[in-house]
Amino acid sequence: MTATADAEAAANELTPLADYLGSVLRRLRALPPLDLDLTQAYGNVLAEDVVAPHAYPAFDQAAVDGYAARWEDISGGSRGPGYVPAPSGIPGGRSIRLNVVGDLGAASWRPVRLTPGSCFSVAAGAPLPVGADVVVPVEWTDQGMAAVEIFRAPKRGYGVRRAGEELPAGTLLARAGTYVSPALVAVFAATGIGHVVVRPSPRVVIVATGDELVDVGRGSQPGQVVDTNSHALTAAAAEAGALAYRVGICDDDPEALRGLLEDQTLRADLIITTGGTGTGPGDMVRRILSRREGGRAGPVTFTEVALYPGTALGFGTVGAEEVPVVCLPGEPGAALIGFEVLARPAIQLLAGAEPVFRPSVRAHLLETVSSPVGLREFRPAHVAERRGGGYTVQPLAGGPFTLSGLAEANGLLVLGERVTTAAAGSTVDVLLLDRRR
Template sequence: MTATADAEAAANELMPLAEYLGSTLRRLRALPPLDLDLTQAHGNVLAADVVAPHPFPAFDQAAIDGYAARWEDLAGAGRLGAHPAFGQLDSGPTRSVRLNVVGDLGAASWRPVRLTPGTCFSVAAGAPLPIGADVVVPVHWTDQGMAAVEILHAPKRGSGVRRAGEELAVGQVLATAGAYVTPPMVATFAAAGIGHVLVRPSPRVVVVATGDELVDVGRPSQPGQVVDANSHALTAAAVEAGALAYRIGICDDDPEGLRGLLEDQTLRADLIITTGGTGTGPGDMLRRVLSRPGTGRGTVEFTDVALCPGTALGFGTVGGEEVPVVCLPGEPGAALIGFEVLARPAIQLLAGAEPVFRPSVKAHLLETVSSPGGLREFRPAHVAERRGGGYTVQPLAGGPYTLSGLAEANGLLVLGERVTTAAAGSTVDVLLLDRRR
């Protein structure tokens, strides 16, 4: 049997990625909802539709500074023509109209007032509209008089006026469950009289790196030592995914210490992410420890998945509370790809977000690439929009150099299990990463 045939035979024994994700992610449920103040809710996912209890604006009001009047009293004012803010102005004799100014209204005015024929009120933007007024004349269309004012041009009926409920009506759905609360959304809720909303809490994620060989950052590694890049990177990735992430750091390959550390972290975590020890080598202690069932402690199942880079992934629960745990490979590039494939969707599910996967596009491949048969490869890439529409994608360093490729990438080129070569000019799938270039 040739080396290629051996590789294909080995790949056929791996679980397809789609099957693995389907069986794994369906075991997760969104966290119980919380009722939060608007400012605290920003960045969380709505657990229920938000409906306007009050109209916005809450009352008829002036939209601009000017003079609130009855349109019938302005019919004789001159015609200015078209205006970008007020549209086509009504025609009429080219003469002014004089109205008595019977008062001033500001945004803080609250007493109801009524217009009588031939009168107007000087109003500020946001002021309650006098009863009977149906137009606000902009200041620069007048002589800006105080006791009496000359109206030089007549705007259309309704110009300069905002009616109650014009923007948001009572009972209108302002946002639906599953949407992230954004700053404009907060403003909309507040304007409609909503002070609290029901949201899913941001998942608390604990990140642990395992391995006797690991040393902390700040010094170069020596033979027998590997700098722990993973726990820092995965903590940052969890924050980017919307989690409250905590880096625990390095845990040695001590079975009791490892189990005790993870059980301690279940008190503060909605999800635990580990990195390292997922393989079957002599130093892969994590897999041997967590795959053993323990009374009331949960268990983790390790699966060899048709994924490149990194095939060995673990998923299960730990501790009496059965907190979900995702176990990622120890190689940094494989750990970050594993996070994108499994851990990030898990965080989105816990947060109640929809969809749980990153958006993807079809893109025009700029360079021929090869891919290992039988594995679904996620390769760093740079994706760009074409001037005439659509996307192009430039592959970046993959394989053993995935980490350096990811540092430059704004997308992940996805090559399916049956793809061994993707030719330049072909159309491929690309996951879009949340990065600005």
Template sequence: MTATADAEAAANELMPLAEYLGSVLRRLRALPPLDLDLTQAHGNVLAHDVLAPHPYPAFDQAAIDGYAARWEDLAAAGRIGSHPSFGAFEAGLRPVRLNVVGDLGAASWRPVRLTPGTCFSVAAGAPLPIGADVVVPIHWTDQGMAAVEIMHAPKRGSGVRRAGDELPVGRVLASAGAYVTPAMVAVFAASGIGHVVVRPSPRVVVVATGDELVDVGRPSQPGQVVDANSHALTAAAVEAGALAYRIGICDDDPEGLRGLLEDQTLRADLIITTGGTGTGPGDMLRRVLSRRDHGRGVVEFTDVALCPGATLGFGTVGGEEVPVVCLPGEPGAALIGFEVLARPVIQLLAGAEPVFRPGVKAHLLETVSSPGGLREFRPAHVAERRGGGYTVQPLAGGPYTLSGLAEANGLLVLGERVTAAAAGSTVDVLLLDRRR
């Protein structure tokens, strides 16, 4: 049997990624809903539909600065030919003259009524006088104070916003599962809503394990490896919408590891570990978490058809059975593992839909090869084509996945049956929401 055949036979023994993700996500439920003040709700996911309890605008109001009038009083304004007595006005227009009986600003509150032949000077946002059905722009007038001459008759209703025009009572302002955005906060507030029911942001604790790990600020050397993972995974969890806490480095000490994880179950909705998922002599995490302690949950480690990184762990720890995701120790594999497993778990706990990143079909710019039997996620740069659609340029993968991810705005996805994808072919790409 050839080396390629051996590799494919070994890959066939791995669990397909889709099957593995389905088995994990079916075990989880969104966090219980929470009533939050608007200023605290931004970035959270709505637990219920939000309906408008009041109309917006709340009352008839002027949409522009100008003069609120009755359209019937303005109908005569228009072109009649040259008239030299109009002074600064455009020649050829016949003005309509109205008495200005008051000024109204946004803070005006007393109801007033128009009578024929009169108008009010109004500011944008001011309550509309009773009987007014048009606001004349200032630049269509001589800007008079006691009386005003109006050169054009706007259409009936011009310059006016009626109560409920934009959002009537009972309108669905936002649906359950939507993220609360700044604009959404403004809509809620304008409609008279001060609190909304949301899913809380998951509290995520990140732990790196391994006797070889040292903290950042120094280079790696034989016997010591800088802990890049816990910093990167904490940042990734924040980007995914979690409240993330980096615990740091935990040595390969069974009792210390058990105690640390037990302590963190009191503050976490999800624990993410990195390192120790293999079967080598130093992989203490797998040995500790695979042991079923009565009433304290268990973590199952599964060899998944995934490249890079094949072994992932999922289960619960502690008396509260807090979910735990175990990722590989190699930094590139850890970040890919986060994308395919930890991020969907965070999204599900947060009540978000969909839980996976958006994907597109893209035109491949360069031929790539891929290991058979594994679903490969390779860093890539995605760009929109001028005529529509997308192109994708593969970046460094395999042992160089970490450096590729630092440049990527997408992940090229090559399925288990793909061993090569030719330039010009159409491939699947996940879009990373990088803000650049």
């Protein structure tokens, strides 16, 4: 049997990534909804559709500073008391002089009415007088106080915002599953909403395991490895919208690991461990969490997934509350890729977000790449938009294991299980890593 045939045979024993993700995500449910004050809703996902209880704007109002008037008084169609011959931009080469009968600001509340040949000085946001259908900008006038001369006539309706013009009462403002952005908070507030029902941000605890780990702030020595993963994955969980808590380093001590996980179930909606998912002598996480006790399977199932890098992934629940736990490899590149393909969708699902996966595009590959047979590879890449439409993708040097490549990447090139070589010029799938929240 050739090396290629051996690799294909080994790959056939692995679980396809899509099947594995489906089996994991079907076991998760979105967190119970909460009714939150609007000031606390940002960053959460709506649990219910939100409908505008009131119109926006709530009343007819001026959109600019100027003079609220009747359009027929300034259009040249009326020759009432305000019509004064003068050279200007008014039709017929005339300007218009109107009596200014009052001032209206944003805090004005008494209803007033226009009479022919008159106007009100208004500030942007002020309620319009009854009968007004145009606001003449200040700069188009002589800015008079008792009377104003208008040199240019705007179109009917200029400078006016009618009640409900933007959002009538009863408008569907956002559907369940929508992320609450600052702009959406503004829309809710403007239409009279003070509380919304949301899914809470998942509380995610990150634990790094291994006797070899030491904390950051020093260089690695023989027999020591700086704990990269717990810091990186805490940042990744926060980027995904979670309330992320870094527990730190847990030694390969069975009782210590069990006790730590049990303690964390009290404050976690999801626990992420990193390290110890393989089958080697030091892979304590897998040995402890998958161990059969009393004839029952362990709380976590470890699966060899057709994923590159990092085939060994674990998923299950721990503690009396059955808190979900995701177990990722210890190699930093594999841990970050594992987070993207498994832990991040789990966080999105718990948060009630839709969709749970990052957006993807089809892109023109700029460089020929090879990929392991039978594995779905996620490789750091740089994606750019092409003139005229479409995208190009440039694989970054070093492959998926390089942290520098992951730090530089704005996308992950995805090569399927059947792809061993992707030629330059071919079209490939790319996950977009938009890290601007």
